[in-house]
Amino acid sequence: MSDAPDFDGLSCPAPLAGHDTVQLAHGAGGRLSAELIDAHVLPRFRNDLLAKLEDQAVFTLPPGRVAFSTDTFVVTPLEFPGGDIGDLAVNGTVNDVAMSGARPLYLSVGLVLEEGLPLALLDRILGSMERAAHAAGVSVVTGDTKVVDRGSCDGMFVNTSGIGVVPDGVALSAASLRPGDAVLLSGTIADHGMAVMSVREGLSFRSTIQSDTAALGGLVADLLAAAPGLRALRDPTRGGLATTLNEFAHASRVGIRVEDGAVPVRDDTAAA
């Protein structure tokens, strides 16, 4: 990674052939597409698999069952306190893979860009994806970029799909819960949702609530080592804690009792 770009994002690639916004031709598969990929995408995710620019990545996986997940991210605004659509898209899929007990290894990235999107904003988001992938220990090995007419998408959408390998002996499932099990939360709830909403709705709070987007692969590995009897893991997103517990209860045919005061919520998040 000696030729990796500045992690602080202080250096930006030069504008493409005089453009400082995304053009329709950037998605048409011709010369301008190649320039976009060469100048803005490849320097971020440099690895031998992606560099081949084949229409698919081919690699050998370590032994074990394969975990495969996908998620499309459509958040507005694209940048919010504590993160942006880039690290959200990397962490979201890394975590969905990790929740099976798998070690996340490889990601695909599918970008849908709106004509007119500032290239400087795209660069910030790609930089954020690069840092998130690096922190999570995953490689972006294949991708796709489409450009849609102005007004046809909300700035940009990002799909990430991820592959990981589940160690032998690990079998987590929402259907495995048994009476007597305890529910553990790894942190306060609702911070991400409230951080996004605070910007979207133009709300202002005395204390800025930050998204807690983060990759949880390391936490999962530690959990599996400390608690080999673990039944199921979930990274709650849309629907939050309530939807997750409902899905668990439904899949395992159990009831789950939640004690109101035992669910950690930051004071400022609760106030918001």
Add this chain to the structure above:
Amino acid sequence: MSDAPDFDGLSCPAPLAGHDTVQLAHGAGGRLSAELIDAHVLPRFRNDLLAKLEDQAVFTLPPGRVAFSTDTFVVTPLEFPGGDIGDLAVNGTVNDVAMSGARPLYLSVGLVLEEGLPLALLDRILGSMERAAHAAGVSVVTGDTKVVDRGSCDGMFVNTSGIGVVPDGVALSAASLRPGDAVLLSGTIADHGMAVMSVREGLSFRSTIQSDTAALGGLVADLLAAAPGLRALRDPTRGGLATTLNEFAHASRVGIRVEDGAVPVRDDTAAA
């Protein structure tokens, strides 16, 4: 598959709780999301992995290197002569996986739906995906559905990511071409692009040009058996034949001479 829905698409699921178009709440992760998945998606792609509704699918792959590809489909109009965004999305990724010489096995599907999309149209497209996946011998094992505000996307976008396994001894690459190699085309060019454009631009032709969207996994297996010295395969999409040959020439540092009369184009496609 005895409980699979009618492949002719003659039976449609009942509208959701009185809705006949996609609502924002269908993407919010709550009750209406669950109803959309249960009533419209799961009956199409019924398999044990998807039915678990975990945030990831976990499976064992046969031995061999893994091929992984992604593509987001943003075609307008969503339906066109010879196909729709659904079979296009399945075939496109199946083919990108197959072009490595791999046997395509598993797909993810990420839907971005625009508020107000008719559910009957969504059902036709999902039915088309189901038939395409069945024809290609792949299973849709994990997915994601988002709904965006009216005007935020062009009806629907579909991301598919695919996983396949490359048999030992097969190593195809755009960088493998050598002087003296021949270029083979599997059919006429430009039919798909012209079929889409004919509808988009309101053009009408005496003879309807049909998209030639199809899964090519079987063709690839036959090719590998008949021509073990095969260097590289590509399923040309955006940019067409010219871009593909340019990418091959660039990756292999060779020149490619194309004889104009030797490129097969249907008369009506050429006229259009």
